[in-house]
Amino acid sequence: MAHSHNVVFLTFPGVKMLDVTGPAEVFSDANLHGAQYSLSYVSPSGGNVLTTVGTPLVTEAASSALKSGPIDTLVVAGGECLVDEPIPENLIATARELADRSHRVASVCTGAFLLAKAGLLDGRRATTHWLHTDRLSREHPEINVLPDALYTQDGPVFTSAGVSSGIDLALALVNADHGEALARNVSRGLVVYMQRAGGQSQFSAALRWPSPATPGLQRAVDAVTSDPGAEHSVGSLAALVNVSERHLTRLFRAELNLTPSKFIEHVRLDSAKALLDAGHTVTETARLAGFGSDENLRRSFTLRYGLAPSYYRGRFNTAR
Known part of the structure; x- marks a missing residue:
């Protein structure tokens, strides 16, 4: 009993x-x-x-x-x-x-x-x-x-x-x-997930930061959040909004309190979690979210969430 x-x-x-x-x-x-x-x-x-x-x-x-x-x-x-x-x-x-x-x-x-x-x-x-x-x-x-x-x-x-x-x-x-x-x-x-992992984000990248007041910064943010897997870099985003890399970095720090590189990483990590939730393999996720390799994804994911992407995916597969 x-x-x-x-x-x-x-x-x-x-x-x-x-x-x-x-x-x-x-x-x-x-x-x-x-x-x-x-x-x-x-x-x-x-x-x-x-x-x-x-x-x-x-x-x-x-x-x-x-x-x-x-x-x-x-x-x-x-x-x-x-x-x-x-x-x-x-x-x-x-x-x-x-x-x-x-x-x-x-x-x-x-x-x-x-x-x-x-x-x-x-x-x-x-x-x-x-x-x-x-x-x-x-x-x-x-x-x-x-x-x-x-x-x-x-x-x-x-x-x-x-x-x-x-x-x-x-x-x-x-x-x-x-x-x-x-x-x-x-x-x-x-009719709910068996158990969403405790380390899962409370909210997505689109909701994590306030909407930028500067139009150029908003274009850069939109470019990353709409396609995290693209070849984004500080240089490519600066060219997109027609400012220098140094000026773009100042805008990111002033309005979002982080560097362009960190912003890109945060958005890609949220994208990676969503892909893993949907059943993609770690290799597919690394490619689609823009990390390039399993190791790059594993390093960033583990540092941020305290567990490996393979373990995270396993828990969600069990739930499904």
Whole structure:
């Protein structure tokens, strides 16, 4: 018989509904395939908690979870109020108390800010929604913020990016608890990837940087993003917009805060991930994304995402 595993969701007024229901559906569906997750929803004081969509969520007082003994998994949901408003002291204290009784702790989206305020991310790697990663890093320099990850794990503490990535994280937890086959069955039932790799980018190259104000720089950016596999170089882009290489480099640094070469590499890496996701081989991907050789792709991909393209592709092939 599968081990009974209690999952406690910490909520609060203004909690984002999908941050709760997304992971909850994963754990609930896992029960249809042999798992035994018991789900409970708590808030500092209990009662109805109004969610971002206006639907009330019925919760117990957090003290009820504390009285019932150790918690297997604590899930801290997010909400814009955790960023836009001071976090209530009783909510911080509740998060800390529940985490102290939990075998593992996970946050969804801006729930990372609550974990950070409770001191639970000190000295750890973490992520949150891409809109707020800079702020998390600035307000909590003791945290190693990974701005371009869907979810992270550092010991028993997990954090995930915006909204739907909570589903990816929950699938990863189910996979760890019950194995790949059960997690795959859950993903099929929910019609989602079995498990997007935690290191996968939160957003594509086209969304990563603001639209350039300088028309010439915009043409250079468009040329690269529309065809990453072409023979791009600082010289070719400078010739395209009719400026010197030095001037083009100044424009890139001033508006995008990186060099033309680094921009090209970033776009090609995003293209490579998309090609690997689509089932292309590493060799095909290296050619189509403009890396020229498997080794060039492997070096850049591993440096950026912490895993080899062949391993990344293997995980996605399994998911499909």
